Amino acid sequence: QARHLFDYNIVLIGFMGAGKSTVSEYLSTVFAMDVVEMDQVIAEREGMSIPDIFATYGEEYFRNRETNLLKEMQLRKQAVISCGGGAALREENVAEMKKNGRVVLLTASPQTIYERVKDSTDRPILNGNNNIEFITELMEKRREKYEKAADIVIYTDGKTVLQICEELIAKL
Ligand code: S3P
Known part of the structure; x- marks a missing residue:
């Protein structure tokens, strides 16, 4: 019988991009x-x-959907849970993530993030603010919460996806 390498969830958090x-x-x-x-x-x-x-019900409604979904997720195992960029900002969400999961923070420099999201049209938080100043400021505002939530931090600048995954596995 096949056994899984992980019997917990891997919960990925971090800024958009x-x-x-x-x-x-x-x-x-x-x-x-x-x-x-x-x-x-x-x-x-x-x-x-x-x-x-966001446009119809507002941000708060969306954030509540995130919280509800994370409560469901703590019942699971062996899943990779890819969170929206704001999911780790509520303390109660982080508590849910940690019930069955290792929380992995992916980070990058503001410049890298900017390059990745500058043409994005499906991120209401950036709405018309796809510029480096706004991104740098919001990243700074959120940084402490992200870091506090994380069990593992991985800096992604200049790394391939394979390198990032290897580092992640090694740190689990
Ligand atoms: C958000 C990030 C988005 C999405 C929503 C809000 C945020 O997810 O959940 O637009 O507040 O950072 P991605 O991180 O996948 O872009």
Whole structure:
């Protein structure tokens, strides 16, 4: 009988553009783990895109959907949970992440993040603010909360997805 390498969830957190989705896809392929893309699940359940959820119901509503989904997720094991960039900002969310998971923070420099998200149109938090000053400021505002939530921190600048995953596995 096959045994899984991990009997807990790997929970990826970090700023928009930090590489959460890319890394989760890679991990799921290599280790045959399920992936839960939180934004995608929320959008599917609500029957609308993330920008539409923000526009129709507001940010608070979206944040509450995140909290509810994370409560469901702590019942799972052996999944890669790719969080939206704001999911680690609520303390109660972080507590849910930690119940069954290792929380992995992916970070990058503001310049790198800017390059990755500058053409993004589906991130309401950036709405019209896709500039380096806004990104630097918001990253700084969120930094402490991200770091406090993390069990493991991985700096991604200049690394390939493979290198990032190897580092992640080594630190688990
Ligand atoms: C958000 C990040 C987004 C998405 C929503 C809010 C944020 O996810 O959840 O637009 O507050 O940082 P990504 O990190 O996948 O872009």
